[in-house]
Amino acid sequence: xxxxxxxxxxxxxxxxxxRLSCAPSRxxxxxxxxxxxxxxPGKGLxxxxxxxxxxxxxxxxxxxxxxxxxTISTDDSKNTLYLQMNSLKTEDTAVYYCTTNQGNFDWFxxxxxxxxxxxxxVSS
Amino acid sequence: QxxxxxxxxxxxxxxxxxxxxxxxxSSNIGAGYDVHWYQxxxxxxxxxxxxxxxxxxSGVPDRFSGSKSGTSASLxxxxxxxEDEADYYCQSxxxxxxxxxxxxxxxxxxx
Numbered sequence: 001x002x003x004x005x006x007x008x009x010x011x012x013x014x015x016x017x018x019r020l021s022c023a024p025s026r027x028x029x030x031x032x033x034x035x036x037x038x039x040x041p042g043k044g045l046x047x048x049x050x051x052x053x054x055x056x057x058x059x060x061x062x063x064x065x066x067x068x069x070x071t072i073s074t075d076d077s078k079n080t081l082y083l084q085m086n087s088l089k090t091e092d093t094a095v096y097y098c099t100t101n102q103g104n105f106d107w108f109x110x111x112x113x114x115x116x117x118x119x120x121x122v123s124s
Numbered sequence: 125q126x127x128x129x130x131x132x133x134x135x136x137x138x139x140x141x142x143x144x145x146x147x148x149x150s151s152n153i154g155a156g157y158d159v160h161w162y163q164x165x166x167x168x169x170x171x172x173x174x175x176x177x178x179x180x181x182s183g184v185p186d187r188f189s190g191s192k193s194g195t196s197a198s199l200x201x202x203x204x205x206x207e208d209e210a211d212y213y214c215q216s217x218x219x220x221x222x223x224x225x226x227x228x229x230x231x232x233x234x235x
Contacts, residue, residue, distance in 0.1 A: 062223075102175070110158070111172065116168075
């Protein structure tokens with residue numbers, strides 16, 4: 001069974017930075033399209049951004065609320081996906097999930113599997 | 125705010141059939157983008173339930189079915205069971221927002 005394990009969540013002050021990690025088992029991040037999805041306390045799911053596989057160019061796309069502040073990257077040597085979050089705002093408080101994009105056609109993707117999530121709290 | 129609208133809650137007795145609607149627009153579902161569904165049990169991560177409008181991953185009971193028509197999609201649960209109590213989300217792509225979008229979410233309660 002494929003598993004994704006996130007880490008790096010915690011409490012950070014507004015304006016601060018935090019980096020989340022996601023380590024998959026049974027596949028390499030180099031060959032996968034992956035996304036981050038977040039869920040504010042008591043709220044619904046919100047897509048944050050994605051990275052294409054290295055073989056498909058490794059390009060990234062972001063949702064408007066985080067564009068310019070968040071950066072998705074991978075480290076092939078550590079087989080790890082990252083989400084670098086800068087200029088954090090209180091509204092970024094959420095559980096952050098990493099997930100794998102599935103499907104053969106761009107933007108027709110679905111997400112499977114999902115990690116267990118890591119909580120990020122932005123508060124002074 | 126989400127561009128895919130779902131009813132906040134639906135309920136039914138064990139064994140009954142319930143449906144959850146997911147209403148979009150011409151920039152997402154109506155543009156032909158697929159709809160996918162997720163189940164989120166309390167305190168857990170979402171789990172894929174339906175992909176490509178109507179396909180069930182291995183291990184998902186055939187009590188769950190999906191359909192899509194025009195600018196909307198639906199998830200049906202037949203033979204409702206207590207273990208189906210969860211939040212359900214639809215997901216698609218929006219060409220105006222240039223990103224994946226989720227529905228507002230629906231809480232299913234088994235009476």
